[in-house]
Amino acid sequence: MEDSADTIEFTDLSKFRRKSEAPPFPLVGIVGQQVMKKAVLLAASNPSVGNIILIGEAGTGKSTTARGLRDILPEIEVVNGCSYSCDPKNKSALCQDCKSSVKDLSAYPRRMPLLELPIGASESRIFGGFDSQSRLKPGYVGQANRGYLLLTRANLLEPDVLDRLIDISETGTHRNKSEHGDFSHPAKFNIIATMNPEDGELEPEVLERFSMSVKVQSIKDIEERIEIVRRVESYRQDPAGFVSRNRREMEAFAARVKRARDLMNRVDMPKKVEGTMGKVLKQVGQESDSVKHAFREAAFANAAFGDRVWVTVDDVAEIAELVLGHRQP
Numbered sequence: 001m002e003d004s005a006d007t008i009e010f011t012d013l014s015k016f017r018r019k020s021e022a023p024p025f026p027l028v029g030i031v032g033q034q035v036m037k038k039a040v041l042l043a044a045s046n047p048s049v050g051n052i053i054l055i056g057e058a059g060t061g062k063s064t065t066a067r068g069l070r071d072i073l074p075e076i077e078v079v080n081g082c083s084y085s086c087d088p089k090n091k092s093a094l095c096q097d098c099k100s101s102v103k104d105l106s107a108y109p110r111r112m113p114l115l116e117l118p119i120g121a122s123e124s125r126i127f128g129g130f131d132s133q134s135r136l137k138p139g140y141v142g143q144a145n146r147g148y149l150l151l152t153r154a155n156l157l158e159p160d161v162l163d164r165l166i167d168i169s170e171t172g173t174h175r176n177k178s179e180h181g182d183f184s185h186p187a188k189f190n191i192i193a194t195m196n197p198e199d200g201e202l203e204p205e206v207l208e209r210f211s212m213s214v215k216v217q218s219i220k221d222i223e224e225r226i227e228i229v230r231r232v233e234s235y236r237q238d239p240a241g242f243v244s245r246n247r248r249e250m251e252a253f254a255a256r257v258k259r260a261r262d263l264m265n266r267v268d269m270p271k272k273v274e275g276t277m278g279k280v281l282k283q284v285g286q287e288s289d290s291v292k293h294a295f296r297e298a299a300f301a302n303a304a305f306g307d308r309v310w311v312t313v314d315d316v317a318e319i320a321e322l323v324l325g326h327r328q329p
């Protein structure tokens with residue numbers, strides 16, 4: 001049994017899915033890996049958390065987890081026909097087309113975008129540019145506006161491309177200068193990156209630009225491995241059926257994420273908890289503004305995901321490893 005458990009991995013699923021256009025394997029169908037699932041749900045609950053990276057060997061379900069988030073993200077109102085999913089109510093963050101539109105901007109609901117950057121995508125596909133008729137074609141960074149950009153095997157990207165992607169996600173705007181003309185558009189997205197350390201390491205200063213990280217371990221427990229095989233087989237035989245059997249649980253998580261998002265601007269951190277957070281950060285020598293910000297927002301997300309508007313010391317304890325685990329002492 002152990003042999004067959006070792007031969008079926010989550011990585012097989014993406015190849016299978018591309019072939020058959022099957023719906024993605026649901027997040028709730030992933031066995032174990034509670035910390036990884038929690039981290040992506042926190043990133044979905046509070047976009048202010050910033051970018052996250054899932055680190056682990058092949059077959060641990062990193063990309064499957066990130067892709068599974070797509071069905072859990074809430075709906076947003078977007079301008080009809082806009083490639084950047086502009087928010088018709090947020091006039092200050094409109095793209096040029098929406099700004100110059102003489103018509104009223106009609107809104108329609110759609111699920112928040114989660115785009116996966118294909119491995120080997122050209123820079124013009126990633127960042128966009130002008131076509132032969134001088135029309136601006138948005139790249140992934142534009143299409144991911146107001147959502148999430150999934151970078152699988154982020155450590156295989158050209159270092160300057162990864163740096164640029166992180167820069168754009170931090171500023172929320174993409175400004176590009178090119179020989180065909182300059183352009184700028186909204187690009188407010190969060191990155192969910194994955195990496196397998198066997199492909200090579202990321203420089204510590206790049207890794208530290210991620211707000212949260214998860215070190216994903218492969219599952220050793222034989223009963224859990226058998227359960228993985230059982231679920232993967234069940235999904236392979238009937239992807240739509242498998243997804244539909246998990247529908248109720250997925251909807252419950254989607255409702256929790258939506259509720260957390262609605263609560264976010266009411267969440268508060270009591271002075272006592274603030275003090276504890278400060279002490280922890282001082283002890284580990286991580287007192288930069290960016291670490292403080294990540295720690296705070298992750299704790300807020302954890303509280304809101306728990307349906308609370310106050311942060312507790314337990315929230316701080318639960319997210320500490322996610323925020324601090326990948327930073328140099």
Ligand SMILES: [Zn+2]
Nearest residue numbers: 082086095098
């Ligand atoms: Zn627009």
